[in-house]
Amino acid sequence: HSYRHILVEKKGEKENVGLIQLNRPNALNALCDNLMSEIAQALSKFQHDDAIGAVVITGNEKAFAAGADIKEMQNLPFADTLKGDFLNQWTAVSDCKKPIIAAVNGHALGGGCELAMMCDIVYAGEKAKFGQPEINIGTIPGSGGTQRIVRVAGKSRAMEMCLSGLPITAQEAQQIGIVSRVFPPEKVVEEAVKLGERIASHSKLIVSICKESVNLAYETTLREGLHFEKRLFHSTFATRDRKEGMTAFIEKRKPCFSDC
Ligand code: HXC
Numbered sequence: 158h159s160y161r162h163i164l165v166e167k168k169g170e171k172e173n174v175g176l177i178q179l180n181r182p183n184a185l186n187a188l189c190d191n192l193m194s195e196i197a198q199a200l201s202k203f204q205h206d207d208a209i210g211a212v213v214i215t216g217n218e219k220a221f222a223a224g225a226d227i228k229e230m231q232n233l234p235f236a237d238t239l240k241g242d243f244l245n246q247w248t249a250v251s252d253c254k255k256p257i258i259a260a261v262n263g264h265a266l267g268g269g270c271e272l273a274m275m276c277d278i279v280y281a282g283e284k285a286k287f288g289q290p291e292i293n294i295g296t297i298p299g300s301g302g303t304q305r306i307v308r309v310a311g312k313s314r315a316m317e318m319c320l321s322g323l324p325i326t327a328q329e330a331q332q333i334g335i336v337s338r339v340f341p342p343e344k345v346v347e348e349a350v351k352l353g354e355r356i357a358s359h360s361k362l363i364v365s366i367c368k369e370s371v372n373l374a375y376e377t378t379l380r381e382g383l384h385f386e387k388r389l390f391h392s393t394f395a396t397r398d399r400k401e402g403m404t405a406f407i408e409k410r411k412p413c414f415s416d417c
Pocket of ligand 1: 183184185187223224225227228244247266267268269290291293297298299300318
């Protein structure tokens with residue numbers, strides 16, 4: 158399959174980590190409609206590829222992504238945004254059942270910051286910048302910026318970022334919980350792939366159940382979340398991999414998971 162705006166390959170010793178690199182360097186990886194459709198297609202392929210246990214999304218050293226494509230949006234009438242459900246295909250990222258790690262260098266602005274936050278884990282290079290500058294151009298975040306920052310960092314930081322339009326550093330993003338680890342720029346993708354390999358070494362079935370459970374904490378009350386977690390936990394007892402994992406421990410050997 159050939160894509161225009163992204164590069165797709167398999168990484169890791171066992172080629173079990175999918176890598177999607179945004180590739181519109183002249184536009185700082187601005188997320189045009191076609192680019193997001195290609196991400197959705199690539200994710201769907203990885204989703205259906207039994208060998209893939211995790212996916213890494215990255216950009217280049219200058220930009221993870223500088224936002225939705227302003228040139229594409231400039232003359233877009235309101236009615237068309239509504240009729241065409243503008244930017245709706247972005248949910249392919251947050252809906253993916255396999256874990257996605259964002260490896261961020263450079264600008265992660267607007268939709269770029271939102272894309273990073275749709276991923277399950279965010280690694281960043283020391284010089285990365287995160288921000289929601291939509292307010293500077295007369296609009297607001299439209300893909301989770303006003304929602305996900307509140308949930309990870311609280312109202313004050315979310316308001317500060319969304320209302321000032323000013324970016325924060327990778328270190329600040331780590332302090333407030335948007336980013337889990339910061340590395341030298343040239344190490345970010347390598348470390349993300351390493352983490353992906355570690356995740357891919359587990360039962361892919363149990364990993365997806367675990368991801369679903371963590372995600373629920375975002376979306377529901379604690380009471381419902383705890384209930385759902387317990388039911389999902391119980392459901393792991395219906396799998397071969399749960400039995401294999403515990404048996405391997407008792408027999409002091411490595412588990413051999415079959416993803417069922
Ligand atoms: C389209 C973009 C772009 C964008 C940069 N470019 N960001 N094109 N959409 N979001 C293009 C520029 O037009 C320019 O093209 C080229 O990339 C290089 O950008 P420069 O501005 O010359 O680079 P630099 O001076 O280094 O400044 C980097 C920057 C700046 C600070 C990141 O580009 C910038 O402020 N970009 C816009 C950031 C932003 O407002 N993002 C939010 C978008 S709204 P040419 O053709 O001139 O060479 C959004 C809404 C999300 O994301 C809604 C929900 C999904």
